[in-house]
Amino acid sequence: MTICRLGQQIHASLIKNGSVLDVFVFNSLLDMYCKCGQSEFAMKVFQGISEPSSTSWNIMICGFLSSGDLMSAQKLFDVMPYRDVSSWNTMLSAYAKCGELENAKRLFYEMPVRNLVSWNALIAGFSQNERFDEALSTFSEMLKAGIRPDKTTILSVVSAVSTISSPGDDVVKQVVGFARAIGSVSVLTAVLDMYAKLGRIDDARAIFDEISEKDLVSWNAMISGYSQNQKPAEAIQLFRDMQSECRVKIKADKLTMVSLISSCSQMGALALGEWVHTYIEKFGIEFDEYLAAALVDMYAKCGDLDRSRRIFQEMPRKDVALWNSMIKALAIHGEVKETLKIFAQMERNSVTPNDITFIGLLNACSHGGFAEKGLELFSLMQSQYQIVPRIEHYGCIVDLLCRAGRLTDAYDFVKKMPIKPDKVIWGALLSSCRSHQNVELAEEVARKLTELDPNHDGTYVLLSNVYASVGKWRDVKKVRDQMKAQNVQKAPGCSAVELDGVLHEFTAGDKTHPRFEEIYKAWDEIVKRIKPMGYEPDKGFSLKNLDEVDKEEALNRHSEKLALTFAFISTEHSQHKPAIKIVKNLRICGDCHTAMEFVSKLEGREIIVRDRNRFHHFKAGLCSCGGYW
DNA sequence: GTAGGGTTAG
Numbered sequence: 001m002t003i004c005r006l007g008q009q010i011h012a013s014l015i016k017n018g019s020v021l022d023v024f025v026f027n028s029l030l031d032m033y034c035k036c037g038q039s040e041f042a043m044k045v046f047q048g049i050s051e052p053s054s055t056s057w058n059i060m061i062c063g064f065l066s067s068g069d070l071m072s073a074q075k076l077f078d079v080m081p082y083r084d085v086s087s088w089n090t091m092l093s094a095y096a097k098c099g100e101l102e103n104a105k106r107l108f109y110e111m112p113v114r115n116l117v118s119w120n121a122l123i124a125g126f127s128q129n130e131r132f133d134e135a136l137s138t139f140s141e142m143l144k145a146g147i148r149p150d151k152t153t154i155l156s157v158v159s160a161v162s163t164i165s166s167p168g169d170d171v172v173k174q175v176v177g178f179a180r181a182i183g184s185v186s187v188l189t190a191v192l193d194m195y196a197k198l199g200r201i202d203d204a205r206a207i208f209d210e211i212s213e214k215d216l217v218s219w220n221a222m223i224s225g226y227s228q229n230q231k232p233a234e235a236i237q238l239f240r241d242m243q244s245e246c247r248v249k250i251k252a253d254k255l256t257m258v259s260l261i262s263s264c265s266q267m268g269a270l271a272l273g274e275w276v277h278t279y280i281e282k283f284g285i286e287f288d289e290y291l292a293a294a295l296v297d298m299y300a301k302c303g304d305l306d307r308s309r310r311i312f313q314e315m316p317r318k319d320v321a322l323w324n325s326m327i328k329a330l331a332i333h334g335e336v337k338e339t340l341k342i343f344a345q346m347e348r349n350s351v352t353p354n355d356i357t358f359i360g361l362l363n364a365c366s367h368g369g370f371a372e373k374g375l376e377l378f379s380l381m382q383s384q385y386q387i388v389p390r391i392e393h394y395g396c397i398v399d400l401l402c403r404a405g406r407l408t409d410a411y412d413f414v415k416k417m418p419i420k421p422d423k424v425i426w427g428a429l430l431s432s433c434r435s436h437q438n439v440e441l442a443e444e445v446a447r448k449l450t451e452l453d454p455n456h457d458g459t460y461v462l463l464s465n466v467y468a469s470v471g472k473w474r475d476v477k478k479v480r481d482q483m484k485a486q487n488v489q490k491a492p493g494c495s496a497v498e499l500d501g502v503l504h505e506f507t508a509g510d511k512t513h514p515r516f517e518e519i520y521k522a523w524d525e526i527v528k529r530i531k532p533m534g535y536e537p538d539k540g541f542s543l544k545n546l547d548e549v550d551k552e553e554a555l556n557r558h559s560e561k562l563a564l565t566f567a568f569i570s571t572e573h574s575q576h577k578p579a580i581k582i583v584k585n586l587r588i589c590g591d592c593h594t595a596m597e598f599v600s601k602l603e604g605r606e607i608i609v610r611d612r613n614r615f616h617h618f619k620a621g622l623c624s625c626g627g628y629w
Numbered sequence: 630g631t632a633g634g635g636t637t638a639g
Contacts, residue, residue: 089630120631152631190633220634258635293636324637395639
């Protein structure tokens with residue numbers, strides 16, 4: 001504003017002094033007024049120019065476009081006496097940016113001369129409006145016309161390729177070839193990001209190592225690449241490398257922080273997450289909605305729902321993603337009523353929910369056994385918000401019906417779905433068959449699952465659990481043999497517990513921990529004390545085809561029990577006994593769930609388990625999931 | 630005139 005006033009003063013004094021204003025001075029004035037957002041006034045000045053040059057016209061067109069006035073820009077463009085390439089390109093990119101690609105295309109083929117910028121503008125237009133195929137076909141048309149792509153072309157094309165679900169190998173190779181030939185940091189970073197988004201994290205790393213003069217963007221792209229490919233430990237390690245290698249030259253920013261926080265929430269590493277939060281405050285990193293959403297998610301996934309609530313409430317501006325984060329946070333903690341309250345608030349604030357909002361809401365209903373409410377929301381989302389349900393939403397509904405015990409309804413729903421059910425849907429049905437001991441349906445569903453993915457370990461484990469739950473040990477063995485024959489390995493269950501900021505990991509039957517003997521003995525003691533309270537080991541959850549004694553032994557060495565016992569014996573003698581927080585990579589086992597209820601009562605300690613689905617707060621013999629899990 | 634990195638997801 002002050003700069004604009006200064007400009008006005010200069011303009012006024014030019015007139016006062018009676019200076020001769022040639023077209024160059026006029027153009028500078030036009031440019032100044034346009035850039036200060038005064039395109040209306042610039043237009044008056046423009047009309048006073050006796051012989052405007054084509055640059056004057058271009059500046060005015062640009063000015064109208066930047067103030068969002070496409071109509072005025074178009075009118076000027078139409079009456080221009082002479083159009084140079086820049087005029088055409090300006091108009092073309094304006095159409096491209098606001099998504100009017102039919103107009104952009106028309107202009108592109110109408111223009112008498114085209115240059116590299118014209119091609120780039122059209123390609124970028126397609127790419128930014130998610131019309132990736134057209135971006136690529138325009139690119140190849142450009143190559144056929146004998147035009148050599150530059151940095152800008154490749155940046156657009158690379159970003160188009162990274163968003164296509166499965167780009168052809170030859171396309172990727174060709175683009176990477178051009179990028180390597182250009183070899184600038186920004187282009188290589190774009191390629192790195194592309195590989196990361198395609199899930200080719202090793203290729204991404206190879207490019208990263210190739211960049212000699214890495215800047216903040218390159219580091220951030222690689223860190224977020226790791227984080228988005230479920231490699232949180234690598235993300236954090238890379239951040240440490242960045243700090244030790246170039247602490248002076250490169251300073252982490254809010255984008256770095258977002259990836260770090262997301263990594264912490266994946267690991268359930270609260271202490272580390274708090275450290276990042278402190279870092280943000282200490283270095284005054286700008287706190288925006290992205291960061292807030294990431295923190296809300298992190299604190300919730302690390303078990304501190306109150307911190308999530310506070311951060312959410314203190315944010316003055318809340319975008320959809322932030323609302324979604326809070327909804328999801330409450331959902332995984334089973335706070336169904338509060339989830340619905342937040343959603344009502346969101347509607348009152350006129351924030352339009354999106355597809356992800358409803359995934360969170362349906363999830364909450366499913367975790368709380370609110371089947372009717374969930375079905376109601378499912379139809380609201382279609383009727384009121386015109387959201388076409390994706391496979392994820394159907395998955396939520398199946399899950400919802402299953403957990404509410406409506407197995408038949410769930411199966412009918414799957415049969416009537418307009419989309420082909422995927423393995424997640426069948427998986428939800430199958431695990432529900434386990435809790436309702438429905439062998440017949442389980443076998444049918446398992447067949448569907450094996451058709452879709454013959455090597456998925458979960459199918460075999462679930463089916464074997466169904467058989468085990470009804471004591472069909474011979475069938476359990478059959479499944480196990482099949483697994484062996486197919487060479488399917490069960491993903492090992494892994495539980496971690498954080499003590500004094502150090503993460504201790506355990507796998508089932510783990511004997512690698514230095515204190516394993518002590519841990520085993522301590523658990524056996526606990527079992528002796530909870531059995532009289534009514535605990536009965538549920539051997540149906542033991543996967544192995546062993547005799548009764550061994551079955552109980554295997555059950556006693558599940559990773560979550562080891563983690564619990566370790567936390568327990570490590571804090572037994574300390575005065576302050578905070579809740580024990582365990583993070584498990586798979587779903588918590590049913591027997592472990594029962595055992596923990598008893599332990600929380602026996603020891604008067606709060607136990608919090610985060611499994612791959614949700615949180616379980618065990619307190620005084622009860623779990624917050626109320627049996628819906 | 631065209632331009633590389635971020636949150637939420639069964």
